[in-house]
Amino acid sequence: MILLSSIINIIKTPNRLNRLSYLWRYAFWFITLFIPITVTMIKKVFFPNFPLISKELNILLSVCTVCFYIGATFALIRCCVARLHDLNMSGWWIILFPIIKIIPIFGFTLGILLFIWPGTNEPNKFGEPIL
Numbered sequence: 001m002i003l004l005s006s007i008i009n010i011i012k013t014p015n016r017l018n019r020l021s022y023l024w025r026y027a028f029w030f031i032t033l034f035i036p037i038t039v040t041m042i043k044k045v046f047f048p049n050f051p052l053i054s055k056e057l058n059i060l061l062s063v064c065t066v067c068f069y070i071g072a073t074f075a076l077i078r079c080c081v082a083r084l085h086d087l088n089m090s091g092w093w094i095i096l097f098p099i100i101k102i103i104p105i106f107g108f109t110l111g112i113l114l115f116i117w118p119g120t121n122e123p124n125k126f127g128e129p130i131l
Contacts, residue, residue, distance in 0.1 A: 013075070015127045017082040018119055025079045033072045036065045085126035086119030 013025065040062070081091035101107030121129055 013078050013082050014130060015082060016086040016119065016130055017079060018086060018130045019115060021130060022079060022083045022086075023115060026076065029072050029076045029079065033069060033076070036068055040065050080114070083114050083119075085124075086129070087117060088120050088124040088126070
């Protein structure tokens with residue numbers, strides 16, 4: 001029951017996320033994205049003609065993986081927007097992230113800044129701070 005309530009708290013992202021909350025949510029969704037992609041790649045590389053999986057089941061698994069990937073990607077974007085709100089920045093800045101991440105050193109720096117840059121301690125236009 002504690003695990004289920006923890007997962008529900010991770011899924012329900014508030015309007016602002018402090019550094020620690022952002023770290024835990026980001027790690028949860030990153031790992032959640034990593035597992036189905038890894039399983040799919042291992043299946044394709046090491047077991048391309050696995051006889052026990054029919055073509056229809058294979059297509060169904062692929063579609064489920066893609067749907068799950070899209071959902072988790074939206075959750076990661078929501079976490080980044082909530083972190084930007086804690087920094088008193090608009091969530092629209094998220095549009096620049098893919099452009100910045102094209103150059104690896106800038107993408108890495110941006111990710112580190114979101115983790116270490118402290119948010120505002122007082123209420124801002126996005127709500128009360130999370131303690």
